[in-house]
Amino acid sequence: MFLIIAFLGGMISLLSPCTLPVIPLLFAGFQGQRKHILALLAGMIVMFTFVAMVVTVASDWIADATVIGRWIALLVLSIAALALIFPQFAQRIASPAVSAGNVLNTHSVQRHGMFSAFLAGLAVGLLWSPCAGPILGAIFGINITGHSAIATGALLAAYGSGCALMLGLLVAGGRKLITPLRAKSALMERLRQGAGVMMLAAVAFNASGMTSVLKGASGITDQLENALLSLAQPTSTQVKLRPIADAMPSSQLPTLSGGTGWVNGDPVTSKALRGKVVLIDFWTWDCINCQHTLPHVRDWAKKYESQGLVVIGVHTPEYPWEKPLSSVKNAVNEWQLPYRVVTDNNYKIWSAFGNQYWPAHYYFDAKGQLRYTSFGEGNYDKQEAVIQHLLKEARS
Incomplete structure (x- = not known):
């Protein structure tokens, strides 16, 4: 029962304003194939589940490690955004780690698209984790109160999968809008650069810490998640x-x-x-x-x-x-x-x-x-x- 609630909670979490700065980062999959989008979403689920599992069992030092990882993710995504805006910059990127962040660069997509998309998904998953709502808190509580790590991992994966499904539908809808325009190379170049600007702005917004302001506007989302939680709580307890x-x-x-x-x-x-x-x-x-x-x-x-x-x-x-x-x-x-x-x-x-x-x-x-x-x-x-x-x- 709680697996279903965790999955639905992940879907609902996308309604939170806190997730808005993360969404532009996902449109990095537009110029790739459908399998690249799936790889990006898979990377997001893997990173979210991994980080959440680590923080439920690790000591307090993990808080500092999470902050460091967040800044690394922002750096990778910033490089990807610059590669979108400036093709010359993208061509000079030679290191595999940096190329992994260059999701929208055509050369990178053709040669390393799946791996690049997966790495970008890892970065996005790390940035999205703090936007999760009450259901994620309940999952942490389940682990702390003595449930097995396997059960906790399954709940976290269900939560991340629910959000990934909603994001996948969003990205797929965006691809349908973009596909008819691909024949117009000049327009696509401008759209690619515009996506890079949006992506860079999203990175800057995340880095500024202003996402905490958006978390304050998540009242309706929290109410929906709390309503789902009440379904999982047996009346007798x-x-x-x-x-x-x-x-x-x-x-x-x-x-x-x-x-x-x-x-x-x-x-x-x-x-x-x-x-x-x-x-x-x-x-x-x-x-x-x-x-x-x-x-x-x-x-x-x-x-x-x-x-x-x-x-x-x-x-x-x-x-x-x-x-x-x-x-x-x-x-x-x-x-x-x-x-x-x-x-x-x-x-x-x-x-x-x-x-x-x-x-x-x-x-x-x-x-x-x-x-x-x-x-x-x-x-x-x-x-x-x-x-x-x-x-x-x-x-x-």
Whole structure:
């Protein structure tokens, strides 16, 4: 079931604005044959699956290695773009490694087309990986919580294949538009140069780091992926929750043990929080949706601390580069969070709560009973009303 969801999630990920700068890079297959496009997409799947598998099992150093690999990919694609714009430059490229990046150069396509397209696909796959959404995060979580590497690899391959299928359809549609124009050599030369300019612009956009802005516009994509994830979550394992308007609370505050580090204070246990109204906030610092909620959580913590509210941030990393404690401390300082944050690199607390989302807010009353939850952005007025109600209830 989850294989199908991973495949569909890969298809949906193409709707994310974050993927837009990558799409021009794929049109490097236009002047090649259909098999060259397939080789490019195969390279993309192989690189994406390889990188994702490595980051799920490797140590924190892999975050730095991924950054280096990303810059190498950008360099190769920049060379390919320059080869498109300047034919003389393309003719002077002699090294096999550089020729592999020259996907659109006719001479290269004729002699080394399959290999060149595959290498370009590897580069594109490395650049596309950070644009993946909640389903990829769930796959990482599945691996961390004890599932086999083979199962994780199959899910990652399914995810990458779903995106590759959508991109393949896009490229195939583009080829149908280009084919009638190939007889007009002058026009094709201009189109080739225009593709090179687009490709170079896409590389520059990726290198600038502005893709993080586009990730912030991926709300609809994330909602679709979260809806797919809910299909894979068995009803029996979901936490049953009741809104604050209902009289009956639903469950006890789970354990907070199993964290890998604490920021802004010493470790605290669930038992020690009895008598307090507690907000547990699951977040991760590179999650745009989480960043939108943090100012509200911070303000509630400051406003209601004196009345008995305790906020605990649970930082469960979606990606490997979010794991280092130093990066979490930097995020806490940047957002000026005044409350304790526990790092949950091994997903122990995440699993204890049965959580599935970033961000996720769990509200507990003074007796340690779960009374309300809110997943994702928004609903801020309602959440503050919940806090006020629970504090008033605790005083009565």
